[in-house]
Amino acid sequence: MSAPWWDPIAMIDQMWALPFMVNAFRAGTLAAALAGTTGWFMVARRQAFAGHTLSVVGFPGAAGAALIGAPVWAGYLGFCTATALVLTGPRGRSGSSSTPRQGTSRGDGAAVGTVQAVSLACGFLFVALYAGLLGGTTSLLFGSFLGITTGQVTFLAGVSLLVLVALALLGRPLLFATVDPDVAAARGVPVRRLDMAFLLLLALAVAGAVQVTGALLVFTLLVLPAATAQRLTCRPAAAVALSVAIAVLVVWTALTVAFYTPYPFGFWLSTLAFTGYLLAVATSRAGHLRHIRLQLHRPRS
Amino acid sequence: MFVHPFMVYALIAGTAVALAAGPAGYLLVLRGQVFTADAMSHVAFTGALAALAFGIDPRIGLAVAVLAAASVLGGLGNRGRADDVVIGGLFALVLGLGVLFLSLYSSGRSGSHGTAGVGVLFGSILGLDAQQTAITVIVVAAVLAGLALIGRPLLLATLDEAVAAARGVPVRVVGYSYLALVGLIVAQATQVVGALLVLGLLAAPGGAARRLTTRPGPAAALAAAIAVASIWIGLTASYTLPTVPPSFSITAVAATCFALAALPRPRTRKSTSPETTGTGTTETVRRAPASVPSDDQATARTRAP
16 A cells, blocks of 8 residues: 655655645644744743743633533634733733743742643643543544545644734733843833733644644644754744744644544654754754864864 | 441542642742653653553652652752753653654553553542552651751752851751752652642642741741641542542642732731842741740731731
């Protein structure tokens, strides 16, 4: 059945002959672009914990929607945006571990952790109440790229367009507020409102991408390509582009490998992404060492 | 309720885990390491499923995986605290491995094993037997003893690393041992409330205690009390309403406590909450030797929700 491994064109032909694989590639590409962009900001803002919580919320979203008979995307959207609002809540930035000075009193993560535990518990409750869904629990948590419909792809494309346009508009002030919130606030940038807006965009991105990767693994797409890009370059525009490129590459490779092997897509996704990250760490370490050595030699020569 | 042996075991094991999770969670919140605990709970999930996939006792897989994670997370980053991006990357990998083991396990066996993953993720407190309960109690006793042993240097290292290092506290070793203890608690709590809900027992009581008092001793006790109360109320609720899974009711009670403690209060008094100003930490530094019952004003500071 399988095309030879040295002939990628034949492999792609074979995969794309199946409509569900075409949909998987479409949805995967959109999700990768979405997660690569928002993920870079998330990593730069040091909100990985908040991002993880938002992505986990997809699970109760889907389970709750199934319980009351609403469409799944509505459940994702509703729960993710609600959580974003709760996280930015009355205490402002308490939802983020945004300060570089870690261990200080601001934002200790307890709120984020509690929200995450509650949302997962809600998801479990919904599953228990629904009772018919139990077999689907793991696919909700870990995703399945086999069942993506054209409608879902369209929805994902809409969400991507919305989020990317909003990020393009908010990008500069958001970057300013990320790099130095105090100076940004002094210059009149609405730091708090940007914080809330970014978490909402992150929630939207997660709600879109979660259908492809599942609630637990959407975080992989958010954090790993962005962290890899951050290791390789510190120029924001280049880093965002690189992060998207890595995410897309990882998703395509993972889809192809998962198609031809018996092991799950989520496993390949995270393993490939993590390998990329390790390579980036190794190269940046090597470059750093060379730099130090050059600097050590310079005064003598 | 006490007629059923499984309820008695659940109450005993749950109380034991909560007793340890409360103080440990408070320190976790104080050190800003909640995300690390989150990562560990996912490692616990992968460890248990790996053990199941290879046909070993899942508890062994749990303990090994969690202790390994503690040493890795302690080794990355400086002074036993890893960067959150590194943590995030690592646990993305770990989750992927968990998916692999889950698929290996559920495809290698008959369909009845398909729910094993759900059991690990969401716990099965009502399925504990006498032996498991005894092991849990023993492990928790060991963890509490360990916490008592490293408590004071750990607190100092948490509040001011530089001063602690200057005073000769082995900051790294203390950080490592603390993570190992947290790992043991996570491994036990995974059996009680499940890998995904461990945070409910760690972060919520600890966070609530931190918002209610700035004194470390009472805060640790308060966190333990909130955690134990969550277990008891949650189990009772699930006993009276059988459709509600105990994991949910326990987490819900703990989260309600946290929400009550975290609600913004009208600031009539001079002493503001430690979250809003930077003074909370320094205040705690001054009160760090809390074994000396110094004055009544400090107790007056402790507010009820």
